[in-house]
Amino acid sequence: MPEILSVQHISHIYSAGTPFERAAIKDISLSLQEGEFVGLIGHTGSGKSTLVQHLNGLLKPTSGRVLVDGQDIHASKEATRAARFKVGLVFQYPEYQLFEETVYKDIAFGPRNMKLDEAEIDRRVRAAAAQVGLSEDLLEVSPFDLSGGQKRRVAIAGVFAMEPRLLVLDEPMAGLDPVGREEIIRCIVNYRETTGATILFVTHSMEDAARIADRLIVLNQGEVLMEGTPGEVFARSEELLQAGLDIPTVTRLFMTLKSRGLPLSDAVYTVEQAMDEILRLKEGR
Amino acid sequence: MLRDITLGQFFPGTSLLHRLDPRAKLVSVVLFVASLFISKSFWGYGLCILFLAWCIRISGISPKMILKSLKPLVIILCFTGILNMFYTPGEVLARFWIFKITREGIYTAAYMILRIVLLIAATSMLTYTTSPIALTDAIERLLNPLKKIHVPVHEFAMMMTIALRFIPTLIEETDKIMSAQKARGADFETGGIIDKAKALVPILVPLFVSAFRRADELATAMECRLYHGGEGRTRLNTLVMTGRDYAALGFMGVFCLLVIYAERLVSILL
Numbered sequence: 001m002p003e004i005l006s007v008q009h010i011s012h013i014y015s016a017g018t019p020f021e022r023a024a025i026k027d028i029s030l031s032l033q034e035g036e037f038v039g040l041i042g043h044t045g046s047g048k049s050t051l052v053q054h055l056n057g058l059l060k061p062t063s064g065r066v067l068v069d070g071q072d073i074h075a076s077k078e079a080t081r082a083a084r085f086k087v088g089l090v091f092q093y094p095e096y097q098l099f100e101e102t103v104y105k106d107i108a109f110g111p112r113n114m115k116l117d118e119a120e121i122d123r124r125v126r127a128a129a130a131q132v133g134l135s136e137d138l139l140e141v142s143p144f145d146l147s148g149g150q151k152r153r154v155a156i157a158g159v160f161a162m163e164p165r166l167l168v169l170d171e172p173m174a175g176l177d178p179v180g181r182e183e184i185i186r187c188i189v190n191y192r193e194t195t196g197a198t199i200l201f202v203t204h205s206m207e208d209a210a211r212i213a214d215r216l217i218v219l220n221q222g223e224v225l226m227e228g229t230p231g232e233v234f235a236r237s238e239e240l241l242q243a244g245l246d247i248p249t250v251t252r253l254f255m256t257l258k259s260r261g262l263p264l265s266d267a268v269y270t271v272e273q274a275m276d277e278i279l280r281l282k283e284g285r
Numbered sequence: 286m287l288r289d290i291t292l293g294q295f296f297p298g299t300s301l302l303h304r305l306d307p308r309a310k311l312v313s314v315v316l317f318v319a320s321l322f323i324s325k326s327f328w329g330y331g332l333c334i335l336f337l338a339w340c341i342r343i344s345g346i347s348p349k350m351i352l353k354s355l356k357p358l359v360i361i362l363c364f365t366g367i368l369n370m371f372y373t374p375g376e377v378l379a380r381f382w383i384f385k386i387t388r389e390g391i392y393t394a395a396y397m398i399l400r401i402v403l404l405i406a407a408t409s410m411l412t413y414t415t416s417p418i419a420l421t422d423a424i425e426r427l428l429n430p431l432k433k434i435h436v437p438v439h440e441f442a443m444m445m446t447i448a449l450r451f452i453p454t455l456i457e458e459t460d461k462i463m464s465a466q467k468a469r470g471a472d473f474e475t476g477g478i479i480d481k482a483k484a485l486v487p488i489l490v491p492l493f494v495s496a497f498r499r500a501d502e503l504a505t506a507m508e509c510r511l512y513h514g515g516e517g518r519t520r521l522n523t524l525v526m527t528g529r530d531y532a533a534l535g536f537m538g539v540f541c542l543l544v545i546y547a548e549r550l551v552s553i554l555l
């Protein structure tokens with residue numbers, strides 16, 4: 001698998017040189033392989049949003065480099081612009097950025113900025129709308145008349161339509177009810193299946209992260225605390241708890257059971273795994 | 286980028302200047318500015334500079350921040366300086382083409398620049414050491430007598446408090462919306478003036494939508510808490526003038542007289 005993104009020792013200091021100076025991220029390095037599905041987790045204020053805004057060049061690191069397809073994104077203005085289109089970033093609460101008269105026009109904003117021709121724009125808008133499950137008749141209504149969950153999906157479609165090869169989503173499920181959350185997860189999975197894109201998604205919910213990501217990166221106070229498969233990360237639940245992070249409820253239950261002396265595995269983080277593990281234990285007796 | 290605006294910014298602290306009553310500080314600054322405008326001598330200005338330097342020192346605010354507050358005014362300062370230098374009649378020192386520099390011109394230019402710099406520095410010191418909320422409180426209290434002639438002082442103060450409260454929020458929001466649109470490939474830098482104006486639409490529409498939503502939510506929240514104007518309203522933090530504040534005012538009064546009569550005093554002493 002070729003490497004699509006490489007972050008090398010980046011740090012970012014906000015308001016440098018004023019009394020409000022604050023280091024949001026410190027010496028972070030990570031790399032994403034083509035096709036991976038990675039979850040970035042951490043507390044509020046651990047620097048997740050700051051980190052993801054470096055990936056498409058919205059923020060410039062105070063020190064360090066960001067390479068997309070092996071090219072430094074701050075090497076030139078063109079490189080930065082190219083990175084904007086290769087790396088699609090969905091902000092937190094993206095529904096607040098809607099501005100056009102119709103849903104169609106809003107989704108078309110990104111592709112239009114890419115200077116694509118009308119036919120291609122039309123194809124992409126319809127494809128993106130389908131990926132997020134918006135029906136054709138909604139394309140001509142005003143985005144301000146939609147429900148909260150629909151608005152969120154329109155905003156996400158606006159980024160899908162740019163067909164980025166690396167899709168970064170900053171807490172895409174924040175503030176939605178369980179049904180809305182499921183819908184968003186389905187959108188992301190759909191996009192990945194139709195385009196084969198690499199996904200990095202930010203969350204502070206361990207449950208969501210554990211369920212859909214192949215690999216997890218845990219941030220704590222601006223630094224990478226852990227990295228690995230969900231199994232590897234949740235096997236270190238003690239450390240996560242010490243860092244003040246949450247762990248999935250099932251993992252917590254299994255920790256308690258283990259402390260009561262049951263010979264259970266460490267790396268349990270979904271209900272299915274829990275069931276298998278309990279059955280194994282029962283049959284083993 | 287938008288966050289770098291420092292004018293009107295407050296730096297929390299515990300220095301003497303931070304702890305003075307905002308009314309005392311406000312009146313002091315008014316006195317200071319008035320004496321700047323009345324004074325006609327360099328001696329007076331010298332005193333002002335010394336006093337301001339002392340204030341900056343005890344406030345614990347870095348002089349760099351004061352310089353930063355002057356930065357947006359560099360063009361105005363240059364303009365004032367150049368105009369005064371060339372257009373004041375008097376003894377000609379140098380002359381080229383249709384311009385002439387006069388001795389009086391140089392003096393006036395120096396005066397004007399010094400006056401503006403001191404004015405901005407003094408008001409910056411006020412806003413750097415006083416929270417905007419305390420400042421509007423002070424204004425409301427100082428203008429209280431006007432309520433007798435039915436000036437809606439409380440309403441103005443409330444509007445100002447709310448506006449001040451939301452400036453940072455709106456700046457942050459603008460920043461976020463700009464980043465989000467840039468992530469969708471919006472370009473705010475290149476293109477002609479019409480392109481640039483058009484590029485503002487994706488920022489302004491969401492910004493207005495959110496400002497109206499916030500205004501609506503705030504109004505509802507205030508009504509839920511039975512807000513009904515200033516009548517009979519009590520405060521959480523009542524401003525109290527202490528001996529220290531009266532002393533500061535007394536000191537400022539003497540200082541102003543010194544600045545205004547500096548020339549005469551110097552001539553008597555020398």
Ligand SMILES: Nc1ncnc2c1ncn2[C@@H]1O[C@H](COP(=O)(O)OP(=O)(O)O)[C@@H](O)[C@H]1O
Binds near residue numbers: 044049051
């Ligand atoms: N624009 C900004 N200016 C100054 N400080 C900021 C800014 N954005 C974030 N921060 C600070 O940087 C730290 C990391 O914030 P952020 O990246 O938003 O964390 P997260 O997304 O994990 O909640 C926080 O302490 C926050 O206060």
Ligand SMILES: [Mg+2]
Binds near residue numbers: 048092171
């Ligand atoms: Mg965040």
